[in-house]
Amino acid sequence: MQKEQIFPDVILNPDVGYWQINDNQISWSASFLDIIGCSAQDVHIDLNYFLYTVLEAGQRDIFRYNYFRLLKDGEDFEQSLTLRCKNGILKEFKCKSALKLSQKNGYSNSKIISFIPLKIKPDAHVKDDNFFYRETAEMNSTGSWYVDFIKKRTYWDQETRRIFEYPEDYIPSFKHAASYIAKDHLELAHQLFQQCAAHGKSFKTEIKALTAHQREFWVKAIGKPVYNDQKEIVGLRGVFQDIDDNKLKELSLQKTAEIISSQNKRLFNFAHIVSHNLRSHTSNLSLIMELIEETTDETEKEELLASIKDVSESLNSTIEHLNDVVTIQTRTDQNKVKVNFQDALDLVLKSIISLIIKKDVTIHSDFKQVKSINYIPAYLESIFLNLITNAIKYSQQDRTAIIAIRTYMEDGKTILEISDNGMGIDLEKYGKNLFGMYKTFHRNEDAVGIGLFITKNQIESLNGEIFVESILDHGTTFKIQF
Amino acid sequence: MKNTTSLACIIDDDNLYVRLLKKIILTRKLCENLLVFNDGRESIDYFETLLQNLNEDKIPDIIFIDLNMPIMDGWEFIERFTKIEKLFKKVITLYIVSSSIDPADIKRAKSLSNIKDYLIKPTHIKELENIFRQTA
Numbered sequence: 001m002q003k004e005q006i007f008p009d010v011i012l013n014p015d016v017g018y019w020q021i022n023d024n025q026i027s028w029s030a031s032f033l034d035i036i037g038c039s040a041q042d043v044h045i046d047l048n049y050f051l052y053t054v055l056e057a058g059q060r061d062i063f064r065y066n067y068f069r070l071l072k073d074g075e076d077f078e079q080s081l082t083l084r085c086k087n088g089i090l091k092e093f094k095c096k097s098a099l100k101l102s103q104k105n106g107y108s109n110s111k112i113i114s115f116i117p118l119k120i121k122p123d124a125h126v127k128d129d130n131f132f133y134r135e136t137a138e139m140n141s142t143g144s145w146y147v148d149f150i151k152k153r154t155y156w157d158q159e160t161r162r163i164f165e166y167p168e169d170y171i172p173s174f175k176h177a178a179s180y181i182a183k184d185h186l187e188l189a190h191q192l193f194q195q196c197a198a199h200g201k202s203f204k205t206e207i208k209a210l211t212a213h214q215r216e217f218w219v220k221a222i223g224k225p226v227y228n229d230q231k232e233i234v235g236l237r238g239v240f241q242d243i244d245d246n247k248l249k250e251l252s253l254q255k256t257a258e259i260i261s262s263q264n265k266r267l268f269n270f271a272h273i274v275s276h277n278l279r280s281h282t283s284n285l286s287l288i289m290e291l292i293e294e295t296t297d298e299t300e301k302e303e304l305l306a307s308i309k310d311v312s313e314s315l316n317s318t319i320e321h322l323n324d325v326v327t328i329q330t331r332t333d334q335n336k337v338k339v340n341f342q343d344a345l346d347l348v349l350k351s352i353i354s355l356i357i358k359k360d361v362t363i364h365s366d367f368k369q370v371k372s373i374n375y376i377p378a379y380l381e382s383i384f385l386n387l388i389t390n391a392i393k394y395s396q397q398d399r400t401a402i403i404a405i406r407t408y409m410e411d412g413k414t415i416l417e418i419s420d421n422g423m424g425i426d427l428e429k430y431g432k433n434l435f436g437m438y439k440t441f442h443r444n445e446d447a448v449g450i451g452l453f454i455t456k457n458q459i460e461s462l463n464g465e466i467f468v469e470s471i472l473d474h475g476t477t478f479k480i481q482f
Numbered sequence: 483m484k485n486t487t488s489l490a491c492i493i494d495d496d497n498l499y500v501r502l503l504k505k506i507i508l509t510r511k512l513c514e515n516l517l518v519f520n521d522g523r524e525s526i527d528y529f530e531t532l533l534q535n536l537n538e539d540k541i542p543d544i545i546f547i548d549l550n551m552p553i554m555d556g557w558e559f560i561e562r563f564t565k566i567e568k569l570f571k572k573v574i575t576l577y578i579v580s581s582s583i584d585p586a587d588i589k590r591a592k593s594l595s596n597i598k599d600y601l602i603k604p605t606h607i608k609e610l611e612n613i614f615r616q617t618a
Binding site: 287 | 496498499501502505506550580581582583584602603604605606607
């Protein structure tokens with residue numbers, strides 16, 4: 001046979017099968033064809049044919065890895081293999097590449113792999129274990145990895161390659177490990193890795209990884225140090241499990257829980273209004289009626305009737321507040337439109353111009369950085385109105401009230417900031433009630449305790465957040481993140 | 483023993499309610515004098531100042547306190563007041579008077595040993611008469 005002749009005599013042995021690879025062209029020796037019970041006519045001399053019909057499934061990855069390392073990097077390897085031989089019998093072989101040998105014999109461009117038969121029968125249990133291990137790994141989308149500090153190499157099994165969407169022959173990079181992790185989790189990954197490498201601290205975490213196609217996905221990453229005989233850490237090993245589906249479900253569930261909890265809080269406030277604020281009016285009413293029935297004095301009766309008017313007015317305003325709260329929940333479906341910050345502010349200032357003149361308030365606004373936003377116009381106006389009138393209400397008597405309003409970007413989100421130089425608020429004491437309904441903290445006649453409650457609810461119903469910072473006697477800054 | 487309470491104290495931010503209560507107390511002569519505060523802070527300031535110069539006539543026999551008030555609510559007042567109560571050397575009867583029918587509020591009130599009772603607004607005239615008769 002023609003092909004036979006290119007194999008060097010020195011290593012020719014009838015019991016041993018040989019492969020010779022010349023520039024990606026594989027040739028199999030007659031002895032190898034004989035081992036696997038095929039003739040040159042009915043066999044595809046091809047790596048995949050070997051991997052999928054001859055080689056035991058559990059050994060595919062390692063062999064493929066070694067094979068490509070040999071071809072690409074010229075790294076010799078040696079491993080045990082189980083092959084399906086003549087009549088389907090499984091036999092164990094020692095597989096060895098002999099790059100150096102072939103070079104020595106002048107075959108500088110060709111690589112030789114030999115398959116030396118071993119006398120022992122393959123261990124059925126080990127074989128089964130491998131099979132089950134592989135199945136388990138595949139079903140759990142769990143791949144393993146190993147980072148070797150000495151050789152400065154990273155090794156991945158086939159499953160890791162699959163979940164990271166890299167081709168089967170991909171060789172992971174030792175230097176550019178950062179390219180496998182999503183940008184916003186790089187620091188966490190770096191920290192865990194360093195802790196493990198330097199102090200032997202194992203890690204088990206959920207982290208966002210990055211596939212070959214730059215797709216972000218969640219993995220559970222477990223890592224442990226690998227020690228040499230001197231108890232030095234020489235590498236790390238561990239597994240990656242693709243948990244993207246579950247994690248996304250978990251995150252969306254978490255989001256839903258947050259929405260429910262905020263709605264629940266609003267409901268609770270309703271219950272509170274009904275239980276307390278509406279009841280206080282009705283109980284006053286019934287007390288007045290009781291007094292009217294008892295008294296015979298006409299002037300007193302008239303006086304009592306006049307107080308019914310007071311109750312009716314308070315009842316009205318409570319119901320108005322209730323209505324304000326209800327509309328927040330129903331309005332959120334409304335379409336957002338592009339709103340200009342300056343326009344919305346001008347509209348609000350126009351409506352309170354007499355208050356501004358009376359209290360001699362200075363208002364600075366700067367919307368250069370972010371000029372407009374997609375929002376419900378009425379909400380933006382209500383936010384401006386509530387925070388500005390609050391700032392005026394709680395301004396310090398002995399100095400000119402100055403309110404500074406500006407917009408800017410932070411972490412990719414639009415921020416609206418409204419600061420004043422007013423009396424400030426003791427956040428340690430009142431912080432937790434600041435945005436609550438009917439909570440007032442100042443001895444101020446027009447303190448109603450509804451504005452901030454409404455503002456917070458409007459902002460949150462559109463997935464935003466409101467923060468406050470304050471120094472007593474210096475002023476307060478409200479920061480709205482849209 | 484006198485047959486009227488000498489001094490009663492009302493702590494409530496609902497001005498209308500205070501007005502009505504005052505009317506009931508004064509027209510029926512349920513007590514001789516009445517102290518009124520609009521929130522817990524005002525009243526605790528009064529009591530803490532009073533400690534520095536104990537004057538029997540200025541210590542109320544009975545206190546009606548609302549729960550939901552601005553600046554300092556009823557709970558905070560009770561907490562602060564409990565700490566100094568004994569120093570007055572006089573039996574001061576504390577009633578919570580609230581329009582809240584929240585079971586959590588009622589349960590919390592019952593757990594406090596120095597709260598005589600939790601009255602739910604509206605407080606009827608007969609009810610008030612009974613309370614004052616007991617205290618007098």
